Amino acid sequence: MPDLKAPPARDWVMGYPMALATVRLARRHVRHRLTTWEWTGDIDDAVLVVSELLANAVRHGRLPGHHVWLRLAVEEGAGLVVDVSDPVPMFPGFDGGFGAAVDEGEGGRGLLVVRQLTVEFEWFPRTGVGKTVRARLAEGARG
16 A cells, blocks of 8 residues: 555645735734634744745745745644745745845845744745745644
8 A cells, every 4th residue: 555645634725916915914814724723833933934935925026927825734743834836936045954144134034034933944846837935833732
């Protein structure tokens, strides 16, 4: 019998316009979704991670005629998976580690925050167009 990965216990996907107002709207959606699912992780941390990843995608991944996509998935015993997909295939400055350099000025700190709040942080090209940035947050009792 092949070892098949179980589908996520909960899975939700939403497309948003490439606008800064998207970030505020998505924060409300994420908070509502995770509360409804009774996710046992830190919802405030999850909302912050989504906010930073979406803001980054809207600022740097904007192409006319495209949307940014958000996916939340709760996998049994694996916490929360946050995927943010945009149409730009590159992720300049991402080194996959926790010690990436911060841009000069105020920009660039959001990804450092994401790295501190997650147990896994990666990106990969999407088939067809763009990339997906994935962050995993631990499940567990909220503090």
